[in-house]
Amino acid sequence: MREKRALDRIDQNILSVLQTEGRITNQQLAEKVNLSPSSCLARVRKLEEDRCIESYHAQLNLERLCRYITCVAMVSLGQHRQEDFRTFERFVKTLDEVVQCDTVSGGCDFIVRIVCADMERYHEVNEMLLNSGTNVVNIKTHVVMSETKPFSKYPLDDLLQ
Amino acid sequence: MREKRALDRIDQNILSVLQTEGRITNQQLAEKVNLSPSSCLARVRKLEEDRCIESYHAQLNLERLCRYITCVAMVSLGQHRQEDFRTFERFVKTLDEVVQCDTVSGGCDFIVRIVCADMERYHEVNEMLLNSGTNVVNIKTHVVMSETKPFSKYPLDDLLQ
DNA sequence: CTTGAAAAATTTAAGAA
DNA sequence: TTCTTAAATTTTTCAAG
Numbered sequence: 001m002r003e004k005r006a007l008d009r010i011d012q013n014i015l016s017v018l019q020t021e022g023r024i025t026n027q028q029l030a031e032k033v034n035l036s037p038s039s040c041l042a043r044v045r046k047l048e049e050d051r052c053i054e055s056y057h058a059q060l061n062l063e064r065l066c067r068y069i070t071c072v073a074m075v076s077l078g079q080h081r082q083e084d085f086r087t088f089e090r091f092v093k094t095l096d097e098v099v100q101c102d103t104v105s106g107g108c109d110f111i112v113r114i115v116c117a118d119m120e121r122y123h124e125v126n127e128m129l130l131n132s133g134t135n136v137v138n139i140k141t142h143v144v145m146s147e148t149k150p151f152s153k154y155p156l157d158d159l160l161q
Numbered sequence: 162m163r164e165k166r167a168l169d170r171i172d173q174n175i176l177s178v179l180q181t182e183g184r185i186t187n188q189q190l191a192e193k194v195n196l197s198p199s200s201c202l203a204r205v206r207k208l209e210e211d212r213c214i215e216s217y218h219a220q221l222n223l224e225r226l227c228r229y230i231t232c233v234a235m236v237s238l239g240q241h242r243q244e245d246f247r248t249f250e251r252f253v254k255t256l257d258e259v260v261q262c263d264t265v266s267g268g269c270d271f272i273v274r275i276v277c278a279d280m281e282r283y284h285e286v287n288e289m290l291l292n293s294g295t296n297v298v299n300i301k302t303h304v305v306m307s308e309t310k311p312f313s314k315y316p317l318d319d320l321l322q
Numbered sequence: 323c324t325t326g327a328a329a330a331a332t333t334t335a336a337g338a339a
Numbered sequence: 340t341t342c343t344t345a346a347a348t349t350t351t352t353c354a355a356g
Contacts, residue, residue, distance in 0.1 A: 005225050015221060022183050022217030025349065036325055041351070054222045056183030057313070059215040060176060064166050066320045072265060072272055089309045096316035104233060106303035111233055115315055142267035148250045151312070152218070154276055155257035159227045186332065197342050202334070 005050050010035065012160055014043055015052065019153040022056045059152075062115070070115050070144035071122055074108040078135035085109070091132040097125055108140070166211050171196065173321055175204055176213065180314040183217045220313075223276070231276050231305035232283055235269040239296035246270070252293040258286055269301070 007015075013033045017024060024032075030040035047053045062068055077084050085103065092098045092112060100113035112129070116122050122141075130136050168176070174194045178185060185193075191201035208214045223229050238245050246264065253259045253273060261274035273290070277283050283302075291297050 004227060007226065015219070015226075018219035019221060020216070020218065022219045026351095027349065037349085038326080038351075038353095039324055042323090045351095050225065051222050052225045054220040055181070055313075056217060056219050057181065058176070058179035058183045058217050060180060060315055060317075061212050061215040062315055062320070064211065064213045065168065065176075065317075066165060068320050070263070072263065093310055097319055098310060099315060100312040101310040102231070102233065102303075102305045103307040103309050104303035104305050107301060108303070110309070111303060111305075113312070115320070117320055140268060142263075142265035142269070142272060144263045144265050146264040148264050148271070149254050149259060149262040151261040151274070152216075154221055154223055154260060156221075156226075158258055159223070159229050159276070159278055187334090188332065198332080199334075199343080200341055203341095206334095 005047075005052050007052075007160065011043060011047065011052075012156060014040070014047065016153075016156050018044070018053065019156070022058075066117075068115055068117060069119065069122060070113065070147070072142040072144065073110075073112040073114060073126070073129065074138075074140040074142070075110040075112055075129065075136055076108045076138040077110075078137040080109070084134050087134040088132055088136070091134070092129075095125065095128065097121075108138075166213050168213075168321065172204060172208065172213075173317060175201070175208065177314075177317050179205070179214065179217075180317070183219075227278075229276055229278060230280065230283060231274065231308070233303040233305065234271075234273040234275060234287070234290065235299075235301040235303070236271040236273055236290065236297055237269045237299040238271075239298040241270070245295050249293055249295040249297065252295070253290075256286065256289065258282075269299075 010033055014029065017029055017032055026041045026044065027037050030037040033040060077088065088110065089103070092101045097114050097116045098112055099115050102111045103109065104111050114122060114125055116125055126139060129139060171194055175190065178190055178193055187202050187205070188198050191198040194201060238249065249271065253262045258275050258277045259273055260276050263272045264270065265272050275283060275286055277286055287300060290300060
């Protein structure tokens with residue numbers, strides 16, 4: 001297991017704030033965590049440098065932008081050689097409409113999240129997955145009716161002690 | 162269906178950049194989309210105001226921070242009255258370790274993503290879901306072995322024409 | 323580690339095209 | 340719409356506690 005970065009309370013607070021307010025100014029952040037702007041910035045830079053903060057992203061509201069559907073596909077491979085996994089993983093990374101993919105244990109091998117224009121397009125993506133060069137034998141599709149709780153942050157307070 | 166915001170090429174480019182570089186300076190962004198800083202900022206503010214940009218977030222690298230596991234739970238309700246759905250939806254929103262929940266069609270009713278410290282804790286969360294006040298009759302768990310393709314952006318280029 | 327002040331860079335508003 | 344200019348704000352460095 002990789003060695004973890006030691007975090008004090010202030011670092012935790014900084015990370016918590018940046019998770020939900022990624023574009024907060026350093027001054028406001030410093031105020032929230034009771035630090036001077038300069039030491040606050042130094043900590044943020046260090047967290048970035050140590051790759052505790054991976055990146056920053058704008059969260060778009062697709063509803064406002066275009067028609068789309070989200071599907072979750074449970075994908076099973078016919079064989080479970082390491083090479084079969086690798087090939088599939090490599091393939092999904094090339095598809096922009098596959099927005100997320102996890103390798104999982106349980107009743108299937110991969111859980112694949114797909115965002116595309118409509119059902120017709122989803123069927124095309126499905127075909128592509130079936131013909132990905134790997135031995136995909138089964139895809140069970142769940143259509144997302146409602147994003148009840150969209151991802152917004154990790155439960156830092158629960159995870160760190 | 163809600164009316165969509167009209168986007169020209171420049172708006173699309175701005176959104177694409179901000180999806181992957183959420184903390185880019187306005188000057189750099191303006192340069193990338195071939196606009197002056199002031200008109201670029203005006204467009205960004207308008208996209209924010211129109212809620213095309215929902216929010217900004219820091220993407221944390223949990224690996225560097227703590228021990229944790231991610232599980233995906235496929236939850237089925239015993240009955241499908243609207244009230245049963247509502248109750249469950251309300252409940253998962255109160256659990257920080259439930260980082261994402263979708264209401265879906267297919268072999269189950271909800272797909273719930275859970276990030277917690279370890280398996281022991283996962284079992285506790287599972288119990289909580291089973292006793293959520295709703296009629297949860299079945300939970301099938303997939304443990305995430307590897308986040309093959311973490312979510313990073315929507316396929317804007319595919320979705321907008 | 324921290325603070326606080328100064329310099330550099332960026333954001334933002336206003337006026338003109 | 341856009342750009343240019345200039346003022347306000349923020350970031351960033353650095354000497355010192």
